[in-house]
Amino acid sequence: MANIIDYLKWRGDVCFSADPFNEVDNLLLSEASFFNWSGIISAPGTNTVTTLRQAVDAYLLRRELSQMQMGLVVPAAIPEMVRQMAESARFGQIGVACYVNDIDVKKELQFSATTFLLPDKTVYVAFRGTDDTLVGWKEDVNLSFMEEVPAQGEAVAYLKSVAAAFGGKIRVGGHSKGGNLAIYAAANAPAKVQKRIVQIYNNDGPGFPDAFFERKEFLKIADLVLNVYPENSIIGMLFEHRGTELIVESDAKGVMQHDGFSWQLLGNHYVTLPHFSKEAIRTRLVLKKWMSELSVEEKKKFCDTLFDFLGSFHAQTLSEVNASPMKLIPAWTKMPPEERKMMRHVLGLLLDEGSKSVFETLFGAKSFFREKTQK
Numbered sequence: 001m002a003n004i005i006d007y008l009k010w011r012g013d014v015c016f017s018a019d020p021f022n023e024v025d026n027l028l029l030s031e032a033s034f035f036n037w038s039g040i041i042s043a044p045g046t047n048t049v050t051t052l053r054q055a056v057d058a059y060l061l062r063r064e065l066s067q068m069q070m071g072l073v074v075p076a077a078i079p080e081m082v083r084q085m086a087e088s089a090r091f092g093q094i095g096v097a098c099y100v101n102d103i104d105v106k107k108e109l110q111f112s113a114t115t116f117l118l119p120d121k122t123v124y125v126a127f128r129g130t131d132d133t134l135v136g137w138k139e140d141v142n143l144s145f146m147e148e149v150p151a152q153g154e155a156v157a158y159l160k161s162v163a164a165a166f167g168g169k170i171r172v173g174g175h176s177k178g179g180n181l182a183i184y185a186a187a188n189a190p191a192k193v194q195k196r197i198v199q200i201y202n203n204d205g206p207g208f209p210d211a212f213f214e215r216k217e218f219l220k221i222a223d224l225v226l227n228v229y230p231e232n233s234i235i236g237m238l239f240e241h242r243g244t245e246l247i248v249e250s251d252a253k254g255v256m257q258h259d260g261f262s263w264q265l266l267g268n269h270y271v272t273l274p275h276f277s278k279e280a281i282r283t284r285l286v287l288k289k290w291m292s293e294l295s296v297e298e299k300k301k302f303c304d305t306l307f308d309f310l311g312s313f314h315a316q317t318l319s320e321v322n323a324s325p326m327k328l329i330p331a332w333t334k335m336p337p338e339e340r341k342m343m344r345h346v347l348g349l350l351l352d353e354g355s356k357s358v359f360e361t362l363f364g365a366k367s368f369f370r371e372k373t374q375k
Contacts, residue, residue, distance in 0.1 A: 001251065001264040001271060004028055005081060011268060012088030016119045021171070022268045023228065023246070026124075026201045027260050028085060030175040033114045033126035034074050035082045041099035041114065044161045049095040049117060056086035071132025072318040075261050094118055098162055102154065103133055109150035110136030111181075113158050121168045122198065127155055127185070129176030129205070132317040138307040140177055143206060143239070144291060145299040148184075151177070155185035163193040170196045175260055176235055179205025183225060187218040194220055200243075202227045204258055207239035218242075228270070230257035232277045237284035247273045254279075290349055302346045305339050 002010070007024050040058050042048035050058075059065075065079040085091040095117030102111045112128035130136045142149045163170060170193070172182040179202030186200045194217075202225060212218060225243025229236040230250040235258050248270040252262035264271040276284075294302070312331040315321045321328070332340070 001249070001266070003251075003261050003263060003265060004031070005077070005084070005261070007265055007268070008081070008084045008088060012084070012090050015089055019268060021118060021120065021122070023201070023226065023270065024265060024268055026171070026173050026199075027175070027203055027228070027263070028081070028091070029116050029124050029126050030129075030173050030178060030201065030203050031075070031078055031260055032082050032085065032116075033112065033128040033174065033178065034070065034078050034131070035114075036068055036101070037096070037099040037114060038101060041096050044098040044100055044158060044165070047097065047165045049097045051093050052082075052096050052116075053086045053092040055096050056083055069132075069319075072322050074129075074131060075259055077261055098158075098165070100158065101128075103135060104150070105135050107150050108135055108139050108142060109154070110139055111151040111154040111158075113155070113181075115162050115166070117166065122171055123162060123166050123168055124171045124173065125159055125162055125182070125185075127158075127172075127174035127178035127181035129174060129178040132319055134307055134311055134316060134318065134321070136177075137318065138303060140206070141299075141303045141306070143180070144303075145296045151181060152184045155181040156188045159185040159189050160193060163189070163196065168196070169198045171199045171201070172197060173199075173201030173203065174205065175203040176205050176258065179203050179227075180207070181205075183208070183218075186221050186224070187212070187215070191220075197221060197224055200225045202236075202241070202243070203260060204229050204233055204236040206235060207241040210240050213240065213242045228263075229276070229280075230263060231273050232257045232280045234258065234280070234283055237280060238287060246270065247276055249273055293349055294346065298342075298346065301342060305335075305343060309335060309343075 004024060004027055011019065037055065040055050041050065065083060068079045070076050070078060096114065097117065098115040100113055102109060110131060110133055114126050116124040116126060118124060130140055139149050139151055159172065172186050173179065174182045182200055183202055186194065186197055200221060222242055226246060227241050227243050228246045228248060231247055232250065232254060234255045249264040250257040250262040251264060252259055256262065309331055310321055313324065313327045
């Protein structure tokens, strides 16, 4: 079997005129949106375009790829992947523009996007998924009780701005939260922008409440949504989805199947499967039940308490938390008793006999929370 790096080696010399854009190209551009283009690619509104090869060359004049910190959960292979894309005939001459990376702790916002201009005169708007920042992960949890998180509003504005700047048909996509943003932006775009959209790619991103899919704005673009999931999807099982489903084989285990580099390919297509794994189906049912048992107030309180706890020793990223896990123990003991009780209650709902295996898949059998909630 092969993955997207193998695809670059095998198909990188094949131009889009010989082999049109496909779902694997979508994944590569979605992953490329995690590249740090600060100071290299112009911001929205300037409409300045550079080729991918020129952009990577400009980056390498300033620093080494190894200096780009991807964090705890974003694949470390992305910078090298982008370098290989830039050197290929297929991707080297595509245009890159409108880079934005906005982090605002007060607004609980983590938003980033990059626009790629393809030889077939289409535009691919790539929304970045969650990065290493705690505020980014808190915004993800906020999806469980907020009608619109800040990144979703930013995604709508960004898509409108790109559509105004560049003509042609539009593809929208992203991995993880980026896939959620792609659907949300397309569903809330003006009618004249929606008419230009030819495909929406959600690469294992979380979904939406049922009510979202009943809106007439979504119904206009529903047939354009392609949801791509690994067979043991966990992130993609959060909330509800509509549109075409593509279930792909992965060579990773458990939650690590979320990593797009583990998705298996044959030529220019994924290796597909007829259905999700039993574990994925079980996960979806358990998480849906867990979420339904919590009120909006409980979800918000849990989210605020959890991330206050994780940031209690001034950590701003998951990497910082992971580097000093023992600092969490005194933070737990200093937490007000009523907050510890609430945390035990919420996590306890997930730790009943029917969901214990799911919790261990998500957090690990030796989880700090698991040990504490059993005391």
